[in-house]
Amino acid sequence: MKHTLADVVDIDLHKQPHRPHLAELQTLYRMEGEAGRRASTRQGLWVAVVVYLLFFIPDILLVPDVAFYTIVSRLFVGIGSLLTFEILFRLKAQTKWLDGTCAAALVFGYIGWLVPAMMTADTSSMSYYMIFGAIFMMGANLFFSLRFRLSVVASSIVLVTFFIALSFFSEHDPAYLIAFGTFYVSCFVFTSYVNWKLNRERYKVFLNAFEAKIQQNEASERGMALLRLSNTDPLTGLDNRRAIDQQLRDYWNDWQKLGKNFTAMLIDVDFFKKYNDCYGHQEGDRCLILVANALGEAIRNYHGSIGRYGGEEFIVLARLDTREQAAELAEVICRTVESMGLIHEQRRDGVSIVTVSVGAAFTRNHTGAKLEKIIHEADRALYAAKASGRNCSKLFDPNDPQSSDESENIAALLKIAVDQNLVSLVYQPITNVTTGEVDAVEALMRLTMLDGTSVPPSLFIPVAERTGAILDLGRWAIKTVCRELLVDNHVPLVSVNVSPIQLKTPGFATSVAAILGETGVAGSRLAFEITEGLEMEMHSGILRCISDLETLGIRIWLDDFGTGFAGLSWLRLIDFDTVKIDRSFLHDCATPKGRAMLQDIIGLVRNRGHKILIEGVETDEQLALMRRFRIDHVQGFHVGRPAPADMFRTPTDKPRLPLRNGVRN
Structure with missing residues (x-):
């Protein structure tokens, strides 16, 4: 059996996204952007080697007597580092091995240059030339995206090597030794701290991006669940x-x-x-x-x-x-x-x-x-x-003559229905759940044939819409509602079902305004119920007509929400006064999942700020459930069956919900 819609909601809307532990996050962080890091590390090493080799010029100027050896050392270390890196890169070695190659290149590059350079007879120039060794320390900490531990190890080796080399200049002024030693230590501390800070910030950026990705995925999954909710029948799946x-x-x-x-x-x-x-x-x-x-x-x-x-x-x-x-x-x-x-x-x-x-x-x-x-x-x-x-x-x-005749007979009947009094209205109460009073009634159209046989609305309404007779029937219904119940204030509000054909017809809002002016009824006493159907498309003409009706004060209700015709896009585009939730959701409340489904839909509508009307209330239990859900209005046989206008003209108090044991339900 397929999942019901409540199952979908339980599984998709209520599930929590997976939150990885610290170890998983660190592994993901190392893996995140690894391809980019490999490419940038490769590019950085090539640039570093080129700059390293170009330093042969200072070698010639400052230590010319050993320049040949330093240049050979530079070529050996530089080319060897590149060859090693490229082999590992093409063999798709792990990123840690590529980083290790870069760190080793920095260390060997420094030592490979320093050892032959220390053999120079021009110790004075060399004593100042050694300051450029700090570049290797900074390279380990700043110029490559090495992990903190690896960068500290590499820069520490450079620092120790420097102090060993500095001992060969013991004949220099102590101020020189202190100054250069302090400079190298400062560079080590500063660049190590910056490296640690950068790695920490990169990790924070990763965490923020990862959290945003989780939230985006969660929102997407909830969106898909809501989409399935709007496209799936809650009972059968x-x-x-x-x-x-x-x-x-x-x-x-x-x-x-x-x-x-x-x-x-x-x-x-x-x-x-x-x-x-x-x-x-x-x-x-x-x-x-x-x-x-x-x-x-x-x-x-x-x-x-x-x-x-x-x-x-x-x-x-x-x-x-x-x-x-x-x-x-x-x-x-x-x-x-x-x-x-x-x-x-x-x-x-x-x-x-x-x-x-x-x-x-x-x-x-x-x-x-x-x-x-x-x-x-x-x-x-x-x-x-x-x-x-x-x-x-x-x-x-x-x-088939029978099929054709039936449709043609109804079409012909609708042409004379108003003149021959074959069409009439009955009204079903809409009750306020809190007060128990009838706040409104819904007008329902009835059609009888010449012999008195009733024609179901499901049969004659489609024919009326197909033939265009719905336009005359709709105007008649609005005018009749005003004259039967609204002119003399028998009921506060009457809702009338409006066909999409009417909303599409130019001048519909104008004709409604003329009826209101003729009868002297305020537009706020009328509500029009609209239902998205096969013939209903959300285009500018319909939206403009609805806006004109709202200007007249007429309340716009969304009918049969949840059955498929009333899409979520309508709630976004139109400021409905009331949303009527289809009776099928109430009848599905016999099961916990059906009840959960109804609560989810109520929450969705309530968060949009619309009043809620649920139809199909047929039992005390259903009415009690509506009270617990804090529904605004209900409609159904339990609170009132459709009745002629005369039933609402009696000089009695406003109708209320039935009493039980002397206490109002």
């Missing part, structure tokens, strides 16, 4: 709606540019609500996990993608060549879930096991082809599968 949406875009682009056909399938667990009500939410979650795993096995050979589309609905994407292959895969999915034999005794269709209905759509060339069209066609096929008795699959057929 499958891709969530956001991730599958991106994959759908990739599939669509490949079809448009490269002609790679694909199928999109919507899969719904049959009678899942009855399963949940009978066996409980934990068993319901277990059922969804088992179905998710079975679907993953079913599509393994087709190399497709699978995600949870919300609730008990899944989506499958697969690159296939023909419609027949799509129909075959849809049937394989149905039979795979059926073969699980998971008991479901509450069904009333003669079947006693868990099954699924599958609606599939296949890419086809037609006028006005859009990305969301294939999902709409899969949804229509799923509706047809359910209407055919469930536990079956249907492949959308544009030539």
Whole structure:
């Protein structure tokens, strides 16, 4: 079974980076930048040898009688050092051997020059010429990046050699001996201290860089964990709606540019609500996990993608060549879930096991082809599968009169819905968790056919968006909300779901302002709920429209956060008044990991400064949990079911949460 999102959070967000011990740090420090040190040491030795050889000029000027011997010594030591170093370098010897070669070159270079130079008859010149020996001491401590101990050893040998040589000038004035001796000792102490300080500073720089690297890696890992969080379903571990949406875009682009056909399938667990009500939410979650795993096995050979589309609905994407292959895969999915034999005794269709209905759509060339069209066609096929008795699959057929008529009938119905009073609004309370009062209501649209049959919003809203009827329905809904509840102050605030199509339409904010002016309602009494969907793109027109609505005082809410459509980028770009967390996260709180997941999401939203509304509260336990989490508002059947406007016009006190034993919950 795949890791759930809570597992990902536990593993990635909460783990601590490895902190090495002192010995490990010192080893890393020696290894850090070793290639650079080797190159710089090589370059430094070449420069030092060249300078060393050029000192033959002072040899000729100051000790001409032994200049031949000093020059030969210089050539021998210099060339020998370079040859030794180059051989070790090309043999890729350890850096410590290269450093040792440089230290030895300094010592032998000093001794190799000093011994023949001491044989000169011009002792006066030599007594002053010896001062240049301090260069070798400084070279060991400063000019090469030798480790402190090695540099001190090399410079100490130079210092001792100097004092031995100085004893040959005992006939000189004691002031000379004291001055030169003090100078050499001072050089030794000073350059050794500087070398120690430089090595210590290099180590500190390494530690700071290492700590910064750890923090950067930690931030990157947390960023990747958050990315997985935003792309993974918290229950099943499958891709969530956001991730599958991106994959759908990739599939669509490949079809448009490269002609790679694909199928999109919507899969719904049959009678899942009855399963949940009978066996409980934990068993319901277990059922969804088992179905998710079975679907993953079913599509393994087709190399497709699978995600949870919300609730008990899944989506499958697969690159296939023909419609027949799509129909075959849809049937394989149905039979795979059926073969699980998971008991479901509450069904009333003669079947006693868990099954699924599958609606599939296949890419086809037609006028006005859009990305969301294939999902709409899969949804229509799923509706047809359910209407055919469930536990079956249907492949959308544009030539099927039944499918075409259904869509066309709804489209035609929407054109007359407002004039014929076929569309209406019901309102679901939004309750303040702290006070227990109803602070707002959400307007929900309902549609009935001419014979009085109800049409599910999941069916007519996509048709309304596809045909553009959503624009007239949206204006009607806003105006109706104002007239039914806001003009006479029956409720403080009403939230209205706004389609992305409306936000994209030029002049939408102006039309809202006209409705507010006509009804005399303040914009602050309205909240618009927006949801990022397939047809929603974050471009300047939408952002400008949202800004204009905020100027009117209208509150902007983010709906269904966590399902995939509500991306983290929206929280960054828009200053939402309230964020509604999808009900699935609350229902997953039956497990500790599900509860941890909800707390992480609440923390993420709260840190952004938004108010939090959680929907789907259906039990006392869930309401009590919301109090413990200090949620601002809740919505759900436990605190209020959708009701007509008349229910909110009664002259009573503001509705509150139900009482238990005389104490307010």
